[in-house]
Amino acid sequence: MQKDLISRLKKELYNLVSIPSHRDCDRINRYIKNRLSFISFNDQFVGKRNLYNIYSISPEKPVLINTHVDTVPPISMKNPFSPVEKNGRIYGRGACDTKGLIASLIIALEDFKKNNPEKDIPVSIAFTVDEEENTALGSERLVEVLDGITSAVVLEPTYGKVCTKQMGSYEFSLRIKIPSAHGSEFERFKNPSKEAFKIISMIEKELKRPVNIIKFISGWDYYAVPEKAQLLCEFKVFENELISEIEAKLSNVIDRFEYEVELEVEDFEEFLSFKKGNLYNLVCRSYEKAIGEKPKEGIMPSWTDASNFHKAGLECVIFGFCSLQDCHTDRENISVEDLHLMYQVLYNLFSILNQP
Structure with missing residues:
Protein backbone atom coordinates (compact mmCIF):
# COMPACT_ATOMS: atom_id res chain seq x y z
CA MET A 1 0.00 0.00 0.00
CA MET A 167 8.69 38.88 6.11
CA GLY A 168 8.08 42.30 4.62
CA SER A 169 9.90 43.69 1.60
CA TYR A 170 10.83 47.03 0.08
CA GLU A 171 11.39 47.02 -3.68
CA PHE A 172 12.88 50.10 -5.30
CA SER A 173 14.38 51.35 -8.55
CA LEU A 174 17.64 53.26 -8.56
CA ARG A 175 18.71 55.52 -11.44
CA ILE A 176 22.12 57.19 -11.65
CA LYS A 177 23.04 59.72 -14.35
CA ILE A 178 26.56 61.16 -14.75
CA PRO A 179 28.13 63.06 -17.70
CA SER A 180 29.68 60.68 -20.21
CA ALA A 181 33.18 60.80 -21.68
CA HIS A 182 35.35 59.18 -24.31
CA GLY A 183 36.36 55.70 -23.28
CA SER A 184 40.09 56.47 -23.25
CA GLU A 185 39.52 59.08 -20.54
CA PHE A 186 37.53 56.80 -18.24
CA GLU A 187 39.82 57.26 -15.23
CA ARG A 188 38.98 60.98 -15.08
CA PHE A 189 35.22 60.40 -14.80
CA LYS A 190 32.84 58.59 -12.50
CA ASN A 191 31.32 55.43 -13.94
CA PRO A 192 27.61 55.10 -13.04
CA SER A 193 27.92 51.31 -12.70
CA LYS A 194 30.66 51.64 -10.11
CA GLU A 195 28.75 54.38 -8.35
CA ALA A 196 25.66 52.19 -8.26
CA PHE A 197 27.50 49.51 -6.31
CA LYS A 198 28.90 52.18 -4.01
CA ILE A 199 25.36 53.44 -3.30
CA ILE A 200 24.05 49.90 -2.67
CA SER A 201 26.92 49.28 -0.26
CA MET A 202 26.09 52.47 1.63
CA ILE A 203 22.40 51.54 1.79
CA GLU A 204 23.32 48.14 3.22
CA LYS A 205 25.48 49.81 5.87
CA GLU A 206 22.78 52.35 6.73
CA LEU A 207 19.99 49.75 6.99
CA LYS A 208 22.21 47.02 8.47
CA ARG A 209 21.00 44.36 6.02
CA PRO A 210 21.83 43.04 2.53
CA VAL A 211 20.21 44.39 -0.64
CA ASN A 212 19.27 42.08 -3.49
CA ILE A 213 19.93 43.40 -7.02
CA ILE A 214 17.14 41.97 -9.17
CA LYS A 215 18.05 43.74 -12.40
CA PHE A 216 21.00 45.88 -13.52
CA ILE A 217 21.17 47.87 -16.77
CA SER A 218 24.13 49.99 -17.87
CA GLY A 219 26.72 50.46 -20.60
CA TRP A 220 26.47 50.58 -24.36
CA ASP A 221 28.27 49.31 -27.46
CA TYR A 222 30.23 52.53 -28.05
CA TYR A 223 33.67 53.36 -26.72
CA ALA A 224 32.52 55.75 -24.06
CA VAL A 225 31.91 55.87 -20.34
CA PRO A 226 28.16 55.18 -19.95
CA GLU A 227 26.08 58.03 -18.62
CA LYS A 228 23.37 55.95 -16.91
CA ALA A 229 22.85 52.95 -14.67
CA GLN A 230 19.45 51.58 -13.71
CA LEU A 231 18.79 49.01 -11.02
CA LEU A 232 15.83 47.19 -9.55
CA CYS A 233 16.54 46.17 -5.95
CA GLU A 234 14.88 44.94 -2.80
CA PHE A 235 15.58 44.31 0.85
CA LYS A 236 13.65 42.68 3.67
CA VAL A 237 11.49 44.58 6.14
CA PHE A 238 11.55 43.32 9.71
CA GLU A 239 8.94 43.26 12.44
CA ASN A 240 7.72 46.65 13.73
CA GLU A 241 9.61 48.65 11.07
CA LEU A 242 7.86 51.70 9.60
CA ILE A 243 8.22 52.74 5.97
CA SER A 244 8.76 56.35 7.07
CA GLU A 245 11.82 55.33 9.10
CA ILE A 246 13.21 53.24 6.23
CA GLU A 247 12.79 56.00 3.66
CA ALA A 248 14.40 58.56 5.96
CA LYS A 249 17.50 56.36 6.06
CA LEU A 250 17.44 55.92 2.27
CA SER A 251 17.22 59.69 1.78
CA ASN A 252 20.18 60.11 4.12
CA VAL A 253 22.25 58.02 1.69
CA ILE A 254 21.02 59.52 -1.57
CA ASP A 255 21.48 63.13 -0.40
CA ARG A 256 25.24 62.58 -0.05
CA PHE A 257 25.80 62.46 -3.81
CA GLU A 258 26.26 65.51 -6.04
CA TYR A 259 25.35 63.83 -9.30
CA GLU A 260 21.81 62.84 -10.31
CA VAL A 261 20.47 59.93 -8.25
CA GLU A 262 16.81 58.93 -8.21
CA LEU A 263 15.36 56.32 -5.87
CA GLU A 264 11.71 55.35 -6.30
CA VAL A 265 9.72 52.78 -4.33
CA GLU A 266 8.19 50.12 -6.56
CA ASP A 267 6.47 48.02 -3.92
CA PHE A 268 6.29 47.87 -0.15
CA GLU A 269 4.96 45.03 1.97
CA GLU A 270 5.08 45.36 5.72
Whole structure:
Protein backbone atom coordinates (compact mmCIF):
# COMPACT_ATOMS: atom_id res chain seq x y z
CA MET A 1 0.00 0.00 0.00
CA GLN A 2 2.87 2.35 0.81
CA LYS A 3 4.54 1.69 -2.54
CA ASP A 4 1.24 2.23 -4.32
CA LEU A 5 0.76 5.59 -2.56
CA ILE A 6 4.26 6.76 -3.48
CA SER A 7 3.68 5.70 -7.08
CA ARG A 8 0.42 7.66 -7.22
CA LEU A 9 2.01 10.77 -5.71
CA LYS A 10 4.85 10.68 -8.23
CA LYS A 11 2.51 10.11 -11.18
CA GLU A 12 0.32 13.01 -10.05
CA LEU A 13 3.31 15.34 -9.87
CA TYR A 14 4.57 14.21 -13.28
CA ASN A 15 1.19 15.05 -14.78
CA LEU A 16 1.07 18.48 -13.13
CA VAL A 17 4.62 19.48 -14.09
CA SER A 18 4.06 18.39 -17.70
CA ILE A 19 1.34 21.08 -18.04
CA PRO A 20 2.95 24.52 -18.54
CA SER A 21 1.24 27.17 -16.42
CA HIS A 22 3.49 30.22 -16.59
CA ARG A 23 1.34 32.09 -19.13
CA ASP A 24 -2.03 30.36 -19.39
CA CYS A 25 -3.52 28.42 -16.48
CA ASP A 26 -6.58 27.07 -18.28
CA ARG A 27 -5.10 23.61 -18.93
CA ILE A 28 -3.92 23.14 -15.36
CA ASN A 29 -7.26 24.32 -13.98
CA ARG A 30 -9.19 21.94 -16.22
CA TYR A 31 -6.89 19.10 -15.23
CA ILE A 32 -7.42 19.75 -11.49
CA LYS A 33 -11.19 19.98 -11.90
CA ASN A 34 -11.19 16.68 -13.76
CA ARG A 35 -9.02 14.98 -11.14
CA LEU A 36 -11.19 16.30 -8.31
CA SER A 37 -14.48 15.66 -10.11
CA PHE A 38 -16.15 14.75 -6.79
CA ILE A 39 -15.78 18.44 -5.81
CA SER A 40 -17.90 21.09 -7.51
CA PHE A 41 -15.73 24.06 -8.53
CA ASN A 42 -16.65 27.57 -9.62
CA ASP A 43 -14.58 29.74 -11.97
CA GLN A 44 -13.63 33.29 -11.05
CA PHE A 45 -12.03 35.38 -13.77
CA VAL A 46 -9.48 37.87 -12.50
CA GLY A 47 -9.47 40.23 -15.50
CA LYS A 48 -6.00 39.48 -16.84
CA ARG A 49 -5.03 37.38 -19.89
CA ASN A 50 -8.14 35.27 -19.47
CA LEU A 51 -6.82 33.96 -16.13
CA TYR A 52 -9.25 32.54 -13.61
CA ASN A 53 -9.31 31.00 -10.14
CA ILE A 54 -11.19 27.79 -9.40
CA TYR A 55 -12.78 27.38 -6.00
CA SER A 56 -15.18 25.35 -3.90
CA ILE A 57 -16.11 27.48 -0.90
CA SER A 58 -18.85 27.09 1.69
CA PRO A 59 -19.45 28.89 5.00
CA GLU A 60 -20.12 25.44 6.43
CA LYS A 61 -16.42 24.72 5.79
CA PRO A 62 -14.70 27.74 7.33
CA VAL A 63 -11.16 26.37 6.84
CA LEU A 64 -9.75 27.14 3.39
CA ILE A 65 -6.90 25.25 1.71
CA ASN A 66 -5.32 27.47 -0.94
CA THR A 67 -2.36 27.42 -3.27
CA HIS A 68 -1.46 28.94 -6.62
CA VAL A 69 -1.25 27.00 -9.88
CA ASP A 70 0.89 29.42 -11.87
CA THR A 71 4.69 29.10 -12.04
CA VAL A 72 7.56 31.28 -13.17
CA PRO A 73 8.71 30.72 -16.79
CA PRO A 74 11.32 28.04 -17.58
CA ILE A 75 14.08 30.71 -17.50
CA SER A 76 17.29 28.60 -17.79
CA MET A 77 15.75 25.23 -16.91
CA LYS A 78 16.27 22.55 -19.56
CA ASN A 79 13.25 20.36 -20.34
CA PRO A 80 11.20 22.11 -17.63
CA PHE A 81 7.98 20.24 -18.45
CA SER A 82 9.52 16.77 -18.67
CA PRO A 83 9.92 15.80 -15.00
CA VAL A 84 12.75 13.46 -14.07
CA GLU A 85 13.61 11.68 -10.83
CA LYS A 86 17.20 11.66 -9.56
CA ASN A 87 18.27 10.30 -6.18
CA GLY A 88 14.76 10.44 -4.76
CA ARG A 89 14.04 13.96 -6.02
CA ILE A 90 11.72 14.98 -8.83
CA TYR A 91 12.88 17.91 -10.98
CA GLY A 92 10.76 20.17 -13.17
CA ARG A 93 9.32 23.66 -13.32
CA GLY A 94 6.85 24.07 -10.49
CA ALA A 95 7.87 20.78 -8.83
CA CYS A 96 8.19 22.58 -5.51
CA ASP A 97 6.42 25.89 -6.12
CA THR A 98 3.77 24.57 -5.84
CA LYS A 99 2.83 21.53 -7.96
CA GLY A 100 4.36 19.03 -5.56
CA LEU A 101 2.11 20.39 -2.84
CA ILE A 102 -0.86 20.28 -5.22
CA ALA A 103 -0.07 16.64 -6.05
CA SER A 104 -0.11 15.73 -2.34
CA LEU A 105 -3.34 17.67 -1.88
CA ILE A 106 -5.08 15.94 -4.80
CA ILE A 107 -4.14 12.45 -3.59
CA ALA A 108 -5.05 13.27 0.03
CA LEU A 109 -8.47 14.56 -1.05
CA GLU A 110 -8.99 11.54 -3.29
CA ASP A 111 -8.10 9.08 -0.52
CA PHE A 112 -10.19 10.87 2.08
CA LYS A 113 -13.23 10.68 -0.20
CA LYS A 114 -12.55 7.02 -0.98
CA ASN A 115 -12.27 6.13 2.70
CA ASN A 116 -15.25 8.28 3.70
CA PRO A 117 -17.66 8.01 0.77
CA GLU A 118 -20.63 9.22 2.79
CA LYS A 119 -18.77 12.29 4.04
CA ASP A 120 -18.29 15.63 2.36
CA ILE A 121 -14.79 17.07 2.05
CA PRO A 122 -14.44 19.03 5.33
CA VAL A 123 -12.55 22.03 3.91
CA SER A 124 -13.08 24.73 1.34
CA ILE A 125 -10.61 24.60 -1.56
CA ALA A 126 -9.24 27.30 -3.87
CA PHE A 127 -6.58 27.25 -6.58
CA THR A 128 -5.51 30.77 -7.48
CA VAL A 129 -3.57 32.34 -10.36
CA ASP A 130 -1.24 35.30 -10.90
CA GLU A 131 0.72 34.73 -7.66
CA GLU A 132 4.05 34.80 -9.46
CA GLU A 133 3.27 38.24 -10.92
CA ASN A 134 3.52 41.56 -9.11
CA THR A 135 -0.23 42.05 -9.40
CA ALA A 136 -1.29 38.88 -7.50
CA LEU A 137 -4.86 39.33 -8.76
CA GLY A 138 -5.90 35.76 -7.97
CA SER A 139 -5.97 36.02 -4.18
CA GLU A 140 -7.03 39.65 -4.35
CA ARG A 141 -10.17 38.64 -6.22
CA LEU A 142 -10.74 35.45 -4.22
CA VAL A 143 -11.27 37.55 -1.10
CA GLU A 144 -14.56 38.68 -2.67
CA VAL A 145 -16.06 35.17 -2.29
CA LEU A 146 -14.73 34.24 1.16
CA ASP A 147 -17.89 34.96 3.15
CA GLY A 148 -17.97 32.57 6.09
CA ILE A 149 -14.32 31.57 5.75
CA THR A 150 -12.41 32.22 8.97
CA SER A 151 -8.96 30.77 8.25
CA ALA A 152 -6.67 29.73 5.40
CA VAL A 153 -3.83 27.26 5.03
CA VAL A 154 -1.68 28.63 2.20
CA LEU A 155 0.48 25.90 0.68
CA GLU A 156 3.96 27.20 -0.08
CA PRO A 157 7.45 25.71 0.40
CA THR A 158 8.43 26.43 4.03
CA TYR A 159 10.84 23.53 4.66
CA GLY A 160 8.05 21.93 6.70
CA LYS A 161 7.90 24.82 9.18
CA VAL A 162 4.54 26.19 10.30
CA CYS A 163 4.70 29.90 9.46
CA THR A 164 2.41 32.41 11.17
CA LYS A 165 4.56 35.37 10.15
CA GLN A 166 5.64 36.74 6.79
CA MET A 167 8.69 38.88 6.11
CA GLY A 168 8.08 42.30 4.62
CA SER A 169 9.90 43.69 1.60
CA TYR A 170 10.83 47.03 0.08
CA GLU A 171 11.39 47.02 -3.68
CA PHE A 172 12.88 50.10 -5.30
CA SER A 173 14.38 51.35 -8.55
CA LEU A 174 17.64 53.26 -8.56
CA ARG A 175 18.71 55.52 -11.44
CA ILE A 176 22.12 57.19 -11.65
CA LYS A 177 23.04 59.72 -14.35
CA ILE A 178 26.56 61.16 -14.75
CA PRO A 179 28.13 63.06 -17.70
CA SER A 180 29.68 60.68 -20.21
CA ALA A 181 33.18 60.80 -21.68
CA HIS A 182 35.35 59.18 -24.31
CA GLY A 183 36.36 55.70 -23.28
CA SER A 184 40.09 56.47 -23.25
CA GLU A 185 39.52 59.08 -20.54
CA PHE A 186 37.53 56.80 -18.24
CA GLU A 187 39.82 57.26 -15.23
CA ARG A 188 38.98 60.98 -15.08
CA PHE A 189 35.22 60.40 -14.80
CA LYS A 190 32.84 58.59 -12.50
CA ASN A 191 31.32 55.43 -13.94
CA PRO A 192 27.61 55.10 -13.04
CA SER A 193 27.92 51.31 -12.70
CA LYS A 194 30.66 51.64 -10.11
CA GLU A 195 28.75 54.38 -8.35
CA ALA A 196 25.66 52.19 -8.26
CA PHE A 197 27.50 49.51 -6.31
CA LYS A 198 28.90 52.18 -4.01
CA ILE A 199 25.36 53.44 -3.30
CA ILE A 200 24.05 49.90 -2.67
CA SER A 201 26.92 49.28 -0.26
CA MET A 202 26.09 52.47 1.63
CA ILE A 203 22.40 51.54 1.79
CA GLU A 204 23.32 48.14 3.22
CA LYS A 205 25.48 49.81 5.87
CA GLU A 206 22.78 52.35 6.73
CA LEU A 207 19.99 49.75 6.99
CA LYS A 208 22.21 47.02 8.47
CA ARG A 209 21.00 44.36 6.02
CA PRO A 210 21.83 43.04 2.53
CA VAL A 211 20.21 44.39 -0.64
CA ASN A 212 19.27 42.08 -3.49
CA ILE A 213 19.93 43.40 -7.02
CA ILE A 214 17.14 41.97 -9.17
CA LYS A 215 18.05 43.74 -12.40
CA PHE A 216 21.00 45.88 -13.52
CA ILE A 217 21.17 47.87 -16.77
CA SER A 218 24.13 49.99 -17.87
CA GLY A 219 26.72 50.46 -20.60
CA TRP A 220 26.47 50.58 -24.36
CA ASP A 221 28.27 49.31 -27.46
CA TYR A 222 30.23 52.53 -28.05
CA TYR A 223 33.67 53.36 -26.72
CA ALA A 224 32.52 55.75 -24.06
CA VAL A 225 31.91 55.87 -20.34
CA PRO A 226 28.16 55.18 -19.95
CA GLU A 227 26.08 58.03 -18.62
CA LYS A 228 23.37 55.95 -16.91
CA ALA A 229 22.85 52.95 -14.67
CA GLN A 230 19.45 51.58 -13.71
CA LEU A 231 18.79 49.01 -11.02
CA LEU A 232 15.83 47.19 -9.55
CA CYS A 233 16.54 46.17 -5.95
CA GLU A 234 14.88 44.94 -2.80
CA PHE A 235 15.58 44.31 0.85
CA LYS A 236 13.65 42.68 3.67
CA VAL A 237 11.49 44.58 6.14
CA PHE A 238 11.55 43.32 9.71
CA GLU A 239 8.94 43.26 12.44
CA ASN A 240 7.72 46.65 13.73
CA GLU A 241 9.61 48.65 11.07
CA LEU A 242 7.86 51.70 9.60
CA ILE A 243 8.22 52.74 5.97
CA SER A 244 8.76 56.35 7.07
CA GLU A 245 11.82 55.33 9.10
CA ILE A 246 13.21 53.24 6.23
CA GLU A 247 12.79 56.00 3.66
CA ALA A 248 14.40 58.56 5.96
CA LYS A 249 17.50 56.36 6.06
CA LEU A 250 17.44 55.92 2.27
CA SER A 251 17.22 59.69 1.78
CA ASN A 252 20.18 60.11 4.12
CA VAL A 253 22.25 58.02 1.69
CA ILE A 254 21.02 59.52 -1.57
CA ASP A 255 21.48 63.13 -0.40
CA ARG A 256 25.24 62.58 -0.05
CA PHE A 257 25.80 62.46 -3.81
CA GLU A 258 26.26 65.51 -6.04
CA TYR A 259 25.35 63.83 -9.30
CA GLU A 260 21.81 62.84 -10.31
CA VAL A 261 20.47 59.93 -8.25
CA GLU A 262 16.81 58.93 -8.21
CA LEU A 263 15.36 56.32 -5.87
CA GLU A 264 11.71 55.35 -6.30
CA VAL A 265 9.72 52.78 -4.33
CA GLU A 266 8.19 50.12 -6.56
CA ASP A 267 6.47 48.02 -3.92
CA PHE A 268 6.29 47.87 -0.15
CA GLU A 269 4.96 45.03 1.97
CA GLU A 270 5.08 45.36 5.72
CA PHE A 271 6.07 42.51 8.00
CA LEU A 272 2.95 40.49 8.85
CA SER A 273 2.09 38.60 12.02
CA PHE A 274 -0.99 36.47 11.43
CA LYS A 275 -3.63 35.58 13.97
CA LYS A 276 -2.57 32.48 15.86
CA GLY A 277 -5.57 30.46 16.98
CA ASN A 278 -7.55 27.35 16.14
CA LEU A 279 -6.08 26.85 12.66
CA TYR A 280 -2.54 26.94 13.99
CA ASN A 281 -3.46 24.29 16.58
CA LEU A 282 -5.12 22.14 13.90
CA VAL A 283 -2.07 22.21 11.63
CA CYS A 284 0.26 21.44 14.54
CA ARG A 285 -1.93 18.49 15.59
CA SER A 286 -2.00 17.17 12.02
CA TYR A 287 1.77 17.52 11.74
CA GLU A 288 2.45 15.83 15.07
CA LYS A 289 0.14 12.95 14.20
CA ALA A 290 1.92 12.46 10.85
CA ILE A 291 5.54 13.06 11.85
CA GLY A 292 5.52 12.07 15.51
CA GLU A 293 6.94 15.33 16.79
CA LYS A 294 5.90 18.95 17.15
CA PRO A 295 6.57 21.18 14.14
CA LYS A 296 9.04 24.03 14.11
CA GLU A 297 7.72 27.54 13.68
CA GLY A 298 9.13 29.82 11.03
CA ILE A 299 8.83 33.13 9.21
CA MET A 300 7.98 32.94 5.51
CA PRO A 301 10.72 35.06 3.87
CA SER A 302 8.71 35.80 0.72
CA TRP A 303 5.37 37.43 -0.12
CA THR A 304 2.48 34.96 -0.42
CA ASP A 305 -1.26 35.04 -1.05
CA ALA A 306 -1.68 34.86 2.73
CA SER A 307 -1.08 38.62 2.70
CA ASN A 308 -4.43 39.29 1.01
CA PHE A 309 -6.26 36.78 3.21
CA HIS A 310 -4.75 38.31 6.34
CA LYS A 311 -5.86 41.77 5.28
CA ALA A 312 -9.38 40.34 4.88
CA GLY A 313 -9.34 39.25 8.53
CA LEU A 314 -8.58 35.52 8.16
CA GLU A 315 -6.30 33.54 10.43
CA CYS A 316 -3.49 32.28 8.18
CA VAL A 317 -0.87 29.56 8.26
CA ILE A 318 1.72 29.17 5.50
CA PHE A 319 2.96 25.61 5.26
CA GLY A 320 4.57 23.11 2.94
CA PHE A 321 7.46 20.71 2.68
CA CYS A 322 10.41 21.21 0.27
CA SER A 323 13.15 23.78 -0.28
CA LEU A 324 12.25 27.38 -1.11
CA GLN A 325 15.81 28.27 -2.14
CA ASP A 326 15.65 25.97 -5.20
CA CYS A 327 12.37 27.42 -6.49
CA HIS A 328 12.52 29.63 -9.61
CA THR A 329 15.90 28.05 -10.52
CA ASP A 330 17.02 25.26 -12.84
CA ARG A 331 17.43 23.13 -9.68
CA GLU A 332 13.75 23.24 -8.72
CA ASN A 333 12.73 19.91 -7.23
CA ILE A 334 10.85 18.17 -4.45
CA SER A 335 11.84 14.94 -2.73
CA VAL A 336 9.55 11.93 -2.80
CA GLU A 337 9.75 11.95 1.00
CA ASP A 338 8.39 15.52 1.12
CA LEU A 339 5.52 14.53 -1.19
CA HIS A 340 4.64 11.74 1.22
CA LEU A 341 4.96 13.89 4.37
CA MET A 342 2.77 16.59 2.81
CA TYR A 343 0.14 14.00 1.96
CA GLN A 344 0.14 12.69 5.55
CA VAL A 345 -0.27 16.10 7.15
CA LEU A 346 -3.10 17.07 4.81
CA TYR A 347 -4.91 13.74 5.21
CA ASN A 348 -4.64 14.03 8.99
CA LEU A 349 -6.01 17.57 8.82
CA PHE A 350 -9.06 16.36 6.90
CA SER A 351 -9.55 13.52 9.39
CA ILE A 352 -9.41 15.85 12.40
CA LEU A 353 -11.83 18.30 10.80
CA ASN A 354 -14.14 15.39 9.99
CA GLN A 355 -14.54 14.53 13.67
CA PRO A 356 -17.72 15.74 15.42
